[in-house]
Amino acid sequence: MKDWPFVASWSGGKDSALAYYRALKTGGISKRIWTMLEADEERSKSHALPPEVLHAQADRIGVPFMTRGADWEEYETQFLDAMKECVDAGIPYGVFGDIDLEDHLHWVKETCAKVGMEAIHPLWMEPRRKLLEEFVHEGFEAYIVVVNTKMMPSKFIGRKFTIELMDELEALGIDSCGESGEFHTIVVDGPIFSSRVPIVFGMQHERNGYLFLNVELENGM
Numbered sequence: 353m354k355d356w357p358f359v360a361s362w363s364g365g366k367d368s369a370l371a372y373y374r375a376l377k378t379g380g381i382s383k384r385i386w387t388m389l390e391a392d393e394e395r396s397k398s399h400a401l402p403p404e405v406l407h408a409q410a411d412r413i414g415v416p417f418m419t420r421g422a423d424w425e426e427y428e429t430q431f432l433d434a435m436k437e438c439v440d441a442g443i444p445y446g447v448f449g450d451i452d453l454e455d456h457l458h459w460v461k462e463t464c465a466k467v468g469m470e471a472i473h474p475l476w477m478e479p480r481r482k483l484l485e486e487f488v489h490e491g492f493e494a495y496i497v498v499v500n501t502k503m504m505p506s507k508f509i510g511r512k513f514t515i516e517l518m519d520e521l522e523a524l525g526i527d528s529c530g531e532s533g534e535f536h537t538i539v540v541d542g543p544i545f546s547s548r549v550p551i552v553f554g555m556q557h558e559r560n561g562y563l564f565l566n567v568e569l570e571n572g573m
Contacts, residue, residue: 354379358445359438362387364401364409365537366494367449370487373544374474375447383443385410386418386434393421399536400498400564408569412545436467451475451531480529484518492542496535499563503534506563510553513537538567
């Protein structure tokens with residue numbers, strides 16, 4: 353497939369960044385990235401990133417950025433609304449960062465199909481460790497910003513995502529991909545960005561068994 357226009361689901365983390373990168377390498381033409389925010393639209397789902405940081409990522413990717421806000425009850429409705437907007441704008445493909453969770457893959461494909469969009473999964477069923485090593489070796493820079501403290505120690509918050517970190521996690525029996533929600537990351541540099549996203553880390557706070565690291569733009573940039 354060549355020159356296929358797509359919108360990419362964008363969490364701001366490593367899996368969505370690598371899926372986006374691979375889509376470009378296989379002939380995709382990026383038209384938009386989009387992120388689902390919490391209902392109050394102050395933070396993104398799961399990764400808890402503020403909109404200004406997500407906008408800074410999109411600016412350095414160089415494509416339009418769109419969002420929707422929803423609680424979990426309204427998630428599918430807002431998802432469909434966003435994808436329909438893209439299809440209506442002539443963007444028939446959606447790129448997603450799923451790796452090997454069958455239930456979520458089926459949900460994404462079936463939900464996209466409701467509005468005539470085809471879901472593309474560039475990372476699907478590849479070995480997790482292989483994907484992670486590709487991510488690092490291609491020059492991406494990422495940090496852990498959310499830790500599920502029921503599944504891994506809180507000391508890993510703020511750590512840079514490296515091969516050494518993967519080894520350390522795996523030695524503790526922790527999935528270094530975080531595919532079951534052990535942790536979430538933010539990507540601040542890599543081959544899809546025109547320049548590094550200038551972030552600073554702030555306070556940490558815990559909620560419902562998750563430790564979050566506040567992320568802000570440096571000097572409000």
